[in-house]
Amino acid sequence: DTGVSQDPRHKITKRGQNVTFRCDPISEHNRLYWYRQTLGQGPEFLTYFQNEAQLEKSRLLSDRFSAERPKGSFSTLEIQRTEQGDSAMYLCASSLDVGDTSYEQYFGPGTRLTVT
Amino acid sequence: LAKTTQPISMDSYEGQEVNITCSHNNIATNDYITWYQQFPSQGPRFIIQGYKTKVTNEVASLFIPADRKSSTLSLPRVSLSDTAVYYCLVGPFYNTDKLIFGTGTRLQVFP
Numbered sequence: 001d002t003g004v005s006q007d008p009r010h011k012i013t014k015r016g017q018n019v020t021f022r023c024d025p026i027s028e029h030n031r032l033y034w035y036r037q038t039l040g041q042g043p044e045f046l047t048y049f050q051n052e053a054q055l056e057k058s059r060l061l062s063d064r065f066s067a068e069r070p071k072g073s074f075s076t077l078e079i080q081r082t083e084q085g086d087s088a089m090y091l092c093a094s095s096l097d098v099g100d101t102s103y104e105q106y107f108g109p110g111t112r113l114t115v116t
Numbered sequence: 117l118a119k120t121t122q123p124i125s126m127d128s129y130e131g132q133e134v135n136i137t138c139s140h141n142n143i144a145t146n147d148y149i150t151w152y153q154q155f156p157s158q159g160p161r162f163i164i165q166g167y168k169t170k171v172t173n174e175v176a177s178l179f180i181p182a183d184r185k186s187s188t189l190s191l192p193r194v195s196l197s198d199t200a201v202y203y204c205l206v207g208p209f210y211n212t213d214k215l216i217f218g219t220g221t222r223l224q225v226f227p
Contacts, residue, residue, distance in 0.1 A: 004159070033214065042203055042217025043160065056214065091159045093215075104150075105215060107159025 004108035006092050012114045013082055020078045021111045025094030032075050033105060034067055035091040036060065043091055049075060050097070082115045089113075120204045125222040134191045136221050138204030141185050149180060149187045152203045154220070160203060164189070191223075199225045 005024045013019050025032050030051050035043035046065070047057045051072035061067075064082075069075040079086055089112050093105040121139040128134045140149065148167050152160040164171055166178040166187070177190040191198055201220040 035215075040219070042201075042220050043215070045214040045216065048214060058214075093159065104162040104165070107161065109157070110159055112157075 004092055004094050004106050006090075006108040006111050008111055009109060010112045010114075012116065014116055015084060016081055018078065018080045019082060019113065020076055021090055021092075021113075023075045023077070023092030023094075023108060025074070025092070026096075026106055029094035029096050029106075030072065031095045031097050031105075032069055033093040033095075034075070034077050035093065035107075037089040037091055037110070038087075046077075079113075082113075084115045087113055087115045120206055120218050122202075122204050122218065122221045124219065125224070127224050127226065128194055129226050130195055131193050134194050134198070134223060134225075136189045136191075136202055136204075136223070137186060138189070139186045140204070140206045143184050143206050146208060147206050148208065149178065149184075150205045150207070151176070151178065151189045152205065152215075152217070154201045154203065155199075160217070163202075194223075194225050196225050196227060199223060 007022045011019055033048040034046040036046055037043040045058050046061050047067050048055055049069040052069050064080045067077045089110040091107055091110045093107045095105045096103045148165055150165040151163045153163050154160040164173055164176050164178045166180050168180050171178045179188045201222050203217050203220040205215055
């Protein structure tokens with residue numbers, strides 16, 4: 001297993017355009033998380049899934065943001081009508097949660113979004 | 117989740133031991149203390165987690181006093197490759213719903 005992968009690694013887009021990012025978690029992990037990180041700050045939680053169910057969404061996730069995890073495997077994060085303030089690193093993480101046993105989150109390399 | 121306070125930055129030289137202290141005065145009884153490491157242009161990586169006293173693994177040691185209001189991450193004999201940002205997090209075991217990061221401590225190791 002090569003770990004959590006994200007695609008693309010870098011994305012430059014013009015303000016107002018829509019963008020979509022993909023995350024492939026570690027194969028046996030049932031939880032998937034999205035975070036956003038701006039320069040000089042720690043990652044901020046956006047949302048997470050247990051299998052295909054989206055269990056929590058941060059207030060940071062405005063109506064322009066939507067995340068999906070069809071079939072409980074890979075996930076996509078779409079940003080509509082991008083704004084310059086959306087420029088950030090978008091990180092995906094996954095973990096295994098089985099009954100009373102939980103394990104650490106493994107992060108992907110991130111997708112760096114630049115909105116011009 | 118409990119708020120944490122840690123130094124913004126630290127400098128060290130290769131071969132030295134580095135200790136990064138984190139304050140978490142409002143830690144709850146069921147909270148664990150977890151440290152993550154992040155290199156530039158990479159996602160954070162789990163280093164170590166503990167509840168009380170001392171935990172040691174192949175990468176670091178974590179010291180937690182009896183009152184658990186602070187903790188110290190100890191990196192033995194650092195190398196240039198340990199230059200990174202280190203985050204202290206406090207929350208339930210492995211924080212399986214979400215992680216709340218502060219601004220972290222930026223460690224710079226010099227030759």
